[in-house]
Amino acid sequence: MLPAVLLAAGVLLCLYLFHWKFSVLVSTLFCYYVWKDLNCARPPKLSYQPNSPLCQKVIEACKILQEKYTPPLLWGRFGHVQTLVYGMRGRFGNLRSVESDRHSVVAVDGTTVYYDVFHPNQDTREHIMIVCPGIGSHSGARYIQSLVQHATSHGYRVAVLNHVGALGHTLTGSRIFSYGGIGDLTLMYEKLKEQYPQCKFIGVGISLGANILLRFLAEKPERQNDFVCALSICQGYDPVRALCSTQNGWNGFYNIGVTSGMLDIISRHRHQVLPLDTTSLTNQKDHSSPMKVIKLLSKLKLLLSGSSQVPSDQPSSNDRSFHELITSRDSNGFPLDSSSCEPVDVEGFSKAQMIQEVDEYYTRRVMGFRSVHELYTWSACAPLLDKITSLPLLLVNSRDDPLVKECLLSIANDYTKHNPNAIFLSTEHGGHLGFFEADMFIPRTTSWMDRLIVEYSTTILQC
The missing domain is CATH 3.40.50.1820 (Alpha/Beta hydrolase fold, catalytic domain)
Structure with a gap:
């Protein structure tokens, strides 16, 4: 919509410069159209079973x-x-x-x-x-x-x-x-x-x-x-389908925001949640504002170009089924047998700028998942919705x-x-x-x- 608005504004400017009387009429109509279009409030769209007495009564x-x-x-x-x-x-x-x-x-x-x-x-x-x-x-x-x-x-x-x-x-x-x-x-x-x-x-x-x-x-x-x-x-x-849409383009901007929040939480509690010496992690993190801005702009450039490289969240041949994942873990997702957990990739985690990177180098490893795809598959509520009746x-x-x-x-x-x-x-x-x-x-x-x-x-x- 924005390019159309800019184009229309340019046309109106030309009309104003060369045919000011006509442009007044056109400008008025255009402003009315924009005002009406931008403020055309609509009721929400509802999906439900029309023959449901409860839904009918609630609506x-x-x-x-x-x-x-x-x-x-x-x-x-x-x-x-x-x-x-x-x-x-x-x-x-x-x-x-x-x-x-x-x-x-x-x-x-x-x-x-x-x-x-x-x-x-x-x-x-x-x-x-x-x-x-x-x-x-x-x-x-x-x-x-x-x-x-x-x-x-x-x-x-x-x-x-x-x-x-x-x-x-x-x-x-x-x-x-x-x-x-x-x-x-x-x-x-x-x-x-x-x-x-x-x-x-x-x-x-x-x-x-x-x-x-x-x-x-x-x-x-x-x-x-x-x-x-x-x-x-x-x-x-x-999460598997949702995160696929936040890897590249402008939507990657939100991915970076979520990642920053997760990194802040993990870094704040690194002595409790990272089973390793975090000295190297602390030293590798550059907290200076100029460097943060440079890294952010660099990442945004890659996102907008569609060339950003993040760990794959696609299934692998070793991934387990949803049923296998939910029966071998506690209620927070951690494995009943901790031997399946892997060491955190400190170098990868210290450079993570996308949530998929945080989850590949930290989350899936401490939670004993074989891949990021497994982590996201286990996390989803969609396969369980039919149990809410x-x-x-x-x-x-x-x-x-x-x-x-x-x-x-x-x-x-x-x-x-x-x-x-x-x-x-x-x-x-x-x-x-x-x-x-x-x-x-x-x-x-x-x-x-x-x-x-x-x-x-x-x-x-x-x-």
Whole structure:
């Protein structure tokens, strides 16, 4: 669209210079067209079984499912922009502090898992919203705080899992979180059941957290009895297919951002998670800002040219099946027999700039996978979705999400054909976790995503 806008602007400039009266009319019509086109809000697209009584009742009662989503003027229609604004700002406005308690529970491997419980002003509901955030995130992230503020103001108690390694606490074990690991979420869930035995849960998974939440619900279907509903926001369902689209081109920019976050977490806890002398790793890392910029520009040049070389995430002849992978590991993905683990490739890891490189030189080795493809295959929730049958489930994606390509949305769409309690909602705009709302340019503090989560949950409770 941008080249067309620039071309039209050039034409209008020529008209203005040589035929100013005519150009006034053309400019007015052009501005009206741009204004109308950029602000043509549309309701989300819904996929569900039309003969499902639950879905019909929910869609009729939950008004936000039928309302038009209105992104900010001009920039809100571009998924890349919404995603970048989310990445840099999180949410707009001032977020008030919410009363909370931090809890911890120790896993069998010695790892301490932390989670925060945020309390409503008035305890009016017997339901707890369990939130599993995005990759390497925690309860202090602004997009989580925005959701917490909105949910607690509507009477919900909110429990947020802090991914292991994301907080500043020193690790008590020798691992961080994993892409498909459900052990940490399971510990929080079991502890909450002890603390609030009368309460039912609402599951909210965001990005990678949605993948973890759905794996958690599918692994033991009886857990679904403790939940009234679940929501999956902006996940890719299948890491193998999702990461293929972030290796080259502009989408590689986001890969670099995710990689930087993972490297920060691993480097911060290197004495606990790297089973080796990290002196060489520390010395090889150049933390000077000029060198970082040079390396980033160099990597972007390779990405845009399509010549970036990353470790292959394609299957090999030695890869095991999904069933073999899930039966030989603990709930966080680590092998029951640690002899399958390999030494970390320190030299490769120290130079990693793409997430596939981090996973090849570090993650798959400490987790005992034979290849990156095996790691991603094990991590996916897509093969387990059919085990979530009785629970009302809302799957949410944006069709202009640069991290989750539209081809991946067929997984969610196909799932609704087999589950009469599932709804797949896709918006035309929103980017990755953006979903900013505004009448003009500046977004509101409460995002469309926040409103959707609370309104859908409330509707389910009333149905």
